[in-house]
Every structure is written in structure tokens, then in C-alpha cells.
Amino acid sequence: MNTHDALLRLRRDRDLPDEELAQLISLENKETCQALFDAGDAVRRERYGTDVYLRGLIEFTNHCRNNCLYCGIRRDNAKLERYRLSPEEIVACCETGWGLGFRTFVLQGGEDEHYDDDAICGIVMEIKKRFPDCAVTLSLGEKERESYERFFAAGADRYLLRHETASEEHYRKLHPASMSLAHRKQCLYDLRDIGYQVGSGFMVGSPGQTAMDLVKDLRFLQDLRPAMIGIGPFIRHRDTPFRDFPSGNMLSCLRMIAILRLMFPYALIPATTALGTISPNGRELGLRAGANVVMPNLSPVHVRGLYRLYDDKICTGEEAAECRSCLSRRVSAAGYKIAVSRGDVKNILQTHKKILRKQKDYLEHY
Ligand code: 5AD
Numbered sequence: 001m002n003t004h005d006a007l008l009r010l011r012r013d014r015d016l017p018d019e020e021l022a023q024l025i026s027l028e029n030k031e032t033c034q035a036l037f038d039a040g041d042a043v044r045r046e047r048y049g050t051d052v053y054l055r056g057l058i059e060f061t062n063h064c065r066n067n068c069l070y071c072g073i074r075r076d077n078a079k080l081e082r083y084r085l086s087p088e089e090i091v092a093c094c095e096t097g098w099g100l101g102f103r104t105f106v107l108q109g110g111e112d113e114h115y116d117d118d119a120i121c122g123i124v125m126e127i128k129k130r131f132p133d134c135a136v137t138l139s140l141g142e143k144e145r146e147s148y149e150r151f152f153a154a155g156a157d158r159y160l161l162r163h164e165t166a167s168e169e170h171y172r173k174l175h176p177a178s179m180s181l182a183h184r185k186q187c188l189y190d191l192r193d194i195g196y197q198v199g200s201g202f203m204v205g206s207p208g209q210t211a212m213d214l215v216k217d218l219r220f221l222q223d224l225r226p227a228m229i230g231i232g233p234f235i236r237h238r239d240t241p242f243r244d245f246p247s248g249n250m251l252s253c254l255r256m257i258a259i260l261r262l263m264f265p266y267a268l269i270p271a272t273t274a275l276g277t278i279s280p281n282g283r284e285l286g287l288r289a290g291a292n293v294v295m296p297n298l299s300p301v302h303v304r305g306l307y308r309l310y311d312d313k314i315c316t317g318e319e320a321a322e323c324r325s326c327l328s329r330r331v332s333a334a335g336y337k338i339a340v341s342r343g344d345v346k347n348i349l350q351t352h353k354k355i356l357r358k359q360k361d362y363l364e365h366y
């Protein structure tokens, strides 16, 4: 393969045949990798300029009914101290975040049945009432379609649910038999159909993953066309069944970010905490390869260390304000600037009007 030519075609057509994608995914040559990152950066600048959007992450529960083999908050991890934030504590995090310039709040947690649909709707409505110009993103895992509809009617704008891997065989290696890729995909299609701006994504370098599995991830994303695509390296956690597998590496993650940017120029792509954990300047390099979102932590400091999806997670000791200013510095050092706005995706043809109409329909229904 002539890599230079493949890069040009990927940028022009936003696509390549499977074999060529697999080769780019596995690219070793330093200069060609740099050319790929530069292309990712150029396309991102065409669409989004130097803007980097902020999402304030509130990790509100580390209870989880699932038992994903890679994840530190899996049900069977008996060593972990569990916590839940009250609705008041969650709203207080938003209050702090608002003052720091956040206009999107992401409520993320394990799959925790303690919060029923009414509780989630109540929290969403309260946040939307207090901060009407902010977007609310939910990341609560797999739910019934009806629950997703109710959250949407309550005002939730976006939903994050990584598909984790689009290969059936690989999915079964990462998850217990009780979980299925088909169901996860169905959740994503339901969310999109309801009217959410949907985020999906996957881990890079998870145990057993091949370049062809990553090609399948790209093909699935071409079908789903999510507004946001979040990826990060797999990082081992000592109290999971995957404790002895090596963590993913930064370069393969950066290559994937650049490839995603070329294939999905409009997408919101975060430079994730996992990327910053695997390497001290991982997030800056992520931005330079095409990422345009950062998600600093807004959770109260006393629970931060407990939302440990993987070992050595960064930002567990810092206050929200410290994380915010640390990230500002990092973003400007990388050559970009933080935008104080909701940071909606720039291709979605669904106008606000249309979304509001849909929200009204659901409200009448429930
Ligand atoms: N390493 C990296 N990422 C992980 N996640 C969960 N466990 C790990 C791990 N060990 C990611 C999953 C999940 C997101 C919230 O965190 O992709 O969707």
C-alpha cells in the first residue's frame, strides 16, 4: 500500500477498503503516523477551527449490575467501596461547573437500579430548570426504550453508550454471557431514533482485539453516524479478570483518533481521561490528532478515587477548579482554545425545533 496515497483517498472519500484501513490502523512508521495525525488536525480545523468543547463529567454512582471483564466497577469487584450521590449533590456539582464555564453536564454511572426512571427524570428536570442553556448528557448504560423516551421528555439532550467492540466474537470475550452486542446496538439505534445526540465508541487495545475488529468498529459507526465518538486505550485494573493483560498503547489510540476524524469530519471526539492516564501528554496529542472535546471531572473529590474503571486513573485528587485550569493550560499549550458553549455537533440536521417537537410528543405520551 502506498500510505501517502491511502491517506489522501481516506481524506477525500472518507472511506477505504477494509484491508487498507487495517493497514493504517497498524501503521508503525513514525513519519507516516505523523502525516496521519496532521491530516486529522487539518480536517478538524476545517470544521471546528481551534475550538475545544468542555463536558463536565459527574460520576454519580459506582454501583453496577454488570460484570464486564475489563471494568473496575464490575459487580464482582468486592474490594471496591461503593457510593452514590444524592440529587442535591449532583445539582451542586452542576452549580460549581456552571461557574467554571461548563455548558454541558454528563451524568455517568454504573448500571444502578437504585435510581429509577422517576429519579433520573427528576434530576434532569432540576438541572434543566436551573441551567436552561446547558445540555444534559446521560450515560447510564442499557435501558428499556421507554426509559430513554422518558429521560428525553424530561429534557436530556444527549446519551453516551460505547458499543465497546462491534465484533460479536470479541464482544463475547469482553463481557459475560448475560450481555449481548445485539442488545447494545439496539439501544443505540433506539436512542438515535428518539432524537438524542448519541455518543458511542470503544476501547483500543482491549484483550484479543485485532485490526479487523477495529475495522468493524468503523463500519458500525458508519451505520450509526453518532454525534460523538469516544475512544481510549484499554488500561488494566488489578481487581478484574483482565489484570494480567497488557494495557493498550497511546500510538494506536492516536492513529484511531485521526482515522475517525478523517472518516467522520463532523464528529465530536474527546481526548479521554484514559488517554491522559496512559501517557502524561496523551490528551494534548489526542487533540493534535483530531480530537476536539475534553471532559474534566466535576465529581466531588471524596468520591473520585472510587470511580476507578482502571488503575492509576488521573485527576482523582484535584478539585473541579483545578482540573478546569489544568485542562485550559493543556489545551492552549497544544494550540487550541476552550469554547464556553454547549458544543453541539455541527452536522446534525435535526434542528432544535424538531427536537423540541419530539420532546413535546413524548411529554404528552407520559
Ligand atoms: N480501561 C479503559 N477503559 C475502560 N472503560 C471501562 N473499563 C476500562 C478499562 N479497564 C471504559 C469503557 C466504558 C467507559 C465508561 O470506560 O469503554 O464505556
Ligand code: FES
Binding pocket: 296, 297, 314, 315, 318, 322, 323, 324, 326, 327
Ligand atoms: Fe484534572 Fe489536569 S485535568 S488535574
